[in-house]
Amino acid sequence: MLRTVRKLPMSTLKLTSLCSEHACFRKTKIRVLSLTWQNTGQRNYSYSPEDVKSLRSVINPHISRIRNIGIMAHIDAGKTTTTERMLYYSGYIRTLGDVDDGDTVTDFMVQERERGITIQSAAVTFDWKDYRINLIDTPGHVDFTLEVERCLRVLDGAVAVFDASAGVEAQTLTVWRQADKHQIPRICFLNKMDKNRASFTYAVESIKQKLKTKPLLLQLPIGEAKTFRGLVDVVTKEQIIWKPTSDMDDGKHFEQKPLLETDDPNLFQEVQDARNTLIEQVADLDDEFAELVLGEYSENFDLLPADKLQSAIRRVTLAQKAVPVLCGSALKNKGVQPLLDAITMYLPAPNERSYEFLQWYKDDLCALAFKVLHDKCRGPLVFIRVYSGSLKPQSAVYNINKSCTERISRLLLPFADQQIEIPSLMPGNIALTVGLKQSATGDTIVSSKASAVAAAQRAGRDTGRERRSSSDVESLLLAGVEIPEPVFFCTIEPPSMAKQQDLDNALSCLQREDPSLKVKLDPDTGQTILCGMGELHIEIIHDRIKREYGIETYLGPLQIAYRETILNAAQATDVLDKTVGDKRHFVTTELEVRPRLGDKAMTKPAIEYAESVIEVLPKELQGAIENGITNSCIQGPLLGFPVQDIDVTVQSLTMHPDTSHTMVSACVSRCLQKALKKAGIQVLEPLMNLEITVSEDHLSAALADLAQRRGSVQEIQSRQDNRVVVAAVPLAEMMGYSTVLRSLTSGSATFTLELASYQALNSQEQSALLQRKMGLV
Numbered sequence: 001m002l003r004t005v006r007k008l009p010m011s012t013l014k015l016t017s018l019c020s021e022h023a024c025f026r027k028t029k030i031r032v033l034s035l036t037w038q039n040t041g042q043r044n045y046s047y048s049p050e051d052v053k054s055l056r057s058v059i060n061p062h063i064s065r066i067r068n069i070g071i072m073a074h075i076d077a078g079k080t081t082t083t084e085r086m087l088y089y090s091g092y093i094r095t096l097g098d099v100d101d102g103d104t105v106t107d108f109m110v111q112e113r114e115r116g117i118t119i120q121s122a123a124v125t126f127d128w129k130d131y132r133i134n135l136i137d138t139p140g141h142v143d144f145t146l147e148v149e150r151c152l153r154v155l156d157g158a159v160a161v162f163d164a165s166a167g168v169e170a171q172t173l174t175v176w177r178q179a180d181k182h183q184i185p186r187i188c189f190l191n192k193m194d195k196n197r198a199s200f201t202y203a204v205e206s207i208k209q210k211l212k213t214k215p216l217l218l219q220l221p222i223g224e225a226k227t228f229r230g231l232v233d234v235v236t237k238e239q240i241i242w243k244p245t246s247d248m249d250d251g252k253h254f255e256q257k258p259l260l261e262t263d264d265p266n267l268f269q270e271v272q273d274a275r276n277t278l279i280e281q282v283a284d285l286d287d288e289f290a291e292l293v294l295g296e297y298s299e300n301f302d303l304l305p306a307d308k309l310q311s312a313i314r315r316v317t318l319a320q321k322a323v324p325v326l327c328g329s330a331l332k333n334k335g336v337q338p339l340l341d342a343i344t345m346y347l348p349a350p351n352e353r354s355y356e357f358l359q360w361y362k363d364d365l366c367a368l369a370f371k372v373l374h375d376k377c378r379g380p381l382v383f384i385r386v387y388s389g390s391l392k393p394q395s396a397v398y399n400i401n402k403s404c405t406e407r408i409s410r411l412l413l414p415f416a417d418q419q420i421e422i423p424s425l426m427p428g429n430i431a432l433t434v435g436l437k438q439s440a441t442g443d444t445i446v447s448s449k450a451s452a453v454a455a456a457q458r459a460g461r462d463t464g465r466e467r468r469s470s471s472d473v474e475s476l477l478l479a480g481v482e483i484p485e486p487v488f489f490c491t492i493e494p495p496s497m498a499k500q501q502d503l504d505n506a507l508s509c510l511q512r513e514d515p516s517l518k519v520k521l522d523p524d525t526g527q528t529i530l531c532g533m534g535e536l537h538i539e540i541i542h543d544r545i546k547r548e549y550g551i552e553t554y555l556g557p558l559q560i561a562y563r564e565t566i567l568n569a570a571q572a573t574d575v576l577d578k579t580v581g582d583k584r585h586f587v588t589t590e591l592e593v594r595p596r597l598g599d600k601a602m603t604k605p606a607i608e609y610a611e612s613v614i615e616v617l618p619k620e621l622q623g624a625i626e627n628g629i630t631n632s633c634i635q636g637p638l639l640g641f642p643v644q645d646i647d648v649t650v651q652s653l654t655m656h657p658d659t660s661h662t663m664v665s666a667c668v669s670r671c672l673q674k675a676l677k678k679a680g681i682q683v684l685e686p687l688m689n690l691e692i693t694v695s696e697d698h699l700s701a702a703l704a705d706l707a708q709r710r711g712s713v714q715e716i717q718s719r720q721d722n723r724v725v726v727a728a729v730p731l732a733e734m735m736g737y738s739t740v741l742r743s744l745t746s747g748s749a750t751f752t753l754e755l756a757s758y759q760a761l762n763s764q765e766q767s768a769l770l771q772r773k774m775g776l777v
């Protein structure tokens with residue numbers, strides 16, 4: 001984040017269309033198309049159109065040969081650089097891209113290349129040895145955490161990349177927890193072993209302490225920092241040394257041979273000890289292996305064949321009992337090929353993961369749309385992962401989330417800068433679809449509405465519930481990712497009213513790509529409001545509207561998304577009596593509100609009905625009442641911020657038989673506002689977890705600044721030569737913090753900011769805020 005802005009890409013040339021030739025694949029046509037959205041740099045790809053033949057075998061590989069993996073880490077740990085090396089060694093690209101030169105394959109958005117950070121996850125498909133790897137490079141910046149979680153949803157395994165000089169950093173913890181939630185087996189890659197302060201031991205210890213996991217050391221580095229030149233495979237006791245060749249030091253060539261005692265007696269002993277420890281660790285976690293070790297090989301672990309140990313490591317990794325640890329330096333081209341081998345060897349194939357929902361679908365199609373891209377010529381391109389059944393072009397599919405049937409016109413496999421049109425997509429695989437107009441990121445796609453209902457019924461039976469209605473379907477199926485409420489918002493205006501429609505279109509396209517972006521209308525001013533996860537998030541959206549949609553918009557000042565809650569219980573009544581045409585709408589209602597006590601902030605009110613109401617209330621009216629209550633909570637009575645943590649009881653409701661549901665909602669909504677006002681409103685502000693990594697020299701300046709921001713320091717840790725300050729600070733005090741911290745620390749410090757909770761403003765702060773909002777100060 002505080003890294004100096006990196007160089008602009010040299011070229012903004014559009015990739016020329018490579019080919020649209022037709023080639024035969026078992027009587028089926030395969031077309032190779034160019035990627036039109038990767039329009040910011042000319043790359044040198046290995047697969048030329050003539051190579052289409054070589055792609056035939058990869059179209060639908062056997063499921064056991066597929067690895068859907070993600071690369072995740074703290075910002076700047078080296079995910080994109082590692083991915084770029086993987087693509088190079090696999091033959092996907094012929095020249096190595098560099099994040100600092102802005103010409104990597106996966107960071108293809110202009111903003112990513114300019115800033116040197118990953119914003120959108122990128123999905124690339126390549127082959128390593130006999131395996132198909134679908135790899136997703138995820139963003140490290142905390143504003144894009146949701147993008148990471150969305151991707152984790154479709155991954156079978158992940159590589160967590162660490163900066164070996166920093167160990168576990170703040171964002172690593174967040175993504176690690178997300179991977180725990182989705183039960184994703186992982187491998188750790190200690191990158192940047194060439195850096196001055198790189199320490200294998202320190203990084204491993206930090207994984208043990210902070211991630212509370214059991215690291216399995218599968219490699220030991222040969223040398224550290226400047227002297228880092230290779231590694232030893234602890235399982236096979238082979239040393240792998242990268243030696244620059246005369247013409248190019250691209251890491252393609254390395255020497256792999258057994259490590260002998262005469263090569264380096266100390267290292268030999270270290271490896272011997274590490275292997276014994278590894279065997280003991282794995283035996284502790286895997287009974288089958290323990291039996292083997294205690295039986296045949298108890299006298300001499302040296303005789304234990306490497307493949308037996310590898311199979312056992314695979315089992316414990318898949319069971320998430322431990323995590324293999326590897327090391328290297330992606331930038332210096334060391335350690336990436338063994339990492340690729342480890343991905344194929346230790347991470348699961350799609351059929352080795354267990355998904356509860358699969359039993360409900362049997363062999364029917366069940367797929368997840370996990371990413372949307374907008375292509376100017378072909379409209380939305382939706383990335384789909386198939387879990388069961390198969391997908392074919394020119395077929396109708398049913399989107400459960402949107403309750404609509406859509407048509408897939410084509411299926412494309414993204415391979416380098418080409419897209420290969422494919423005849424079908426089998427379980428476990430990932431591809432791009434053309435033709436889906438409604439589907440958005442996170443939607444569940446099945447073959448038809450009937451198949452969704454059948455799956456829901458099977459699920460209902462399995463869970464011992466009553467037959468479910470079709471409206472219950474979505475709650476049963478592939479759960480999307482929980483989208484946190486945005487903490488920042490601002491108004492956005494087009495240059496003229498004539499451009500409003502274009503802006504609305506651009507925003508709806510961007511929202512389909514990114515569900516963490518929220519757009520709403522200010523009911524008082526009619527202005528469009530943009531809500532995002534952080535300053536960077538909003539900045540990037542603004543920039544994309546300009547560059548990708550050609551609209552120069554004006555953003556209002558960035559504002560904090562406060563919340564409102566109530567201090568006491570209160571009751572209110574309301575009467576609505578309105579005649580529209582010849583119909584009289586008449587409702588009376590009485591509501592009670594109470595503060596809800598609980599750990600988790602909830603913006604959705606808990607709604608109950610008094611006995612007397614529930615006895616006479618027609619079922620269909622319940623929806624209208626609940627809409628009225630929920631809508632009223634979107635805008636609190638004091639400042640118009642969402643109301644959280646309240647319980648509502650509908651004490652009474654009477655109505656004239658002709659009264660429309662809309663009028664019932666309106667009456668309930670108005671009554672709730674009255675009750676909230678009577679209950680006394682407390683404004684809550686977002687409180688953030690802040691983690692600053694700063695050198696000893698600049699620590700006091702950073703702390704002094706923090707004190708002026710109402711920050712409370714919780715802990716100061718040591719991380720190698722740096723200090724890590726862990727603090728809680730109100731978001732309102734953090735506007736423009738990156739600029740201030742940069743100048744205070746000469747650009748050497750970094751920080752991450754993440755929502756912790758909402759805390760009450762004291763009465764002084766609350767009235768000052770009220771005055772500011774009313775324009776009185």
Ligand SMILES: Nc1nc2c(ncn2[C@@H]2O[C@H](COP(=O)(O)OP(=O)(O)OP(=O)(O)O)[C@@H](O)[C@H]2O)c(=O)[nH]1
Nearest residue numbers: 075076077078079080081117118140192329330331
């Ligand atoms: N010394 C050293 N630097 C590296 C290594 N790998 C990456 N870097 C540098 O670290 C910086 C960040 O690298 P990226 O690959 O963009 O890291 P990232 O994790 O993808 O970053 P985000 O996408 O922004 O989260 C760049 O300046 C890289 O050149 C490495 O092995 N050694």
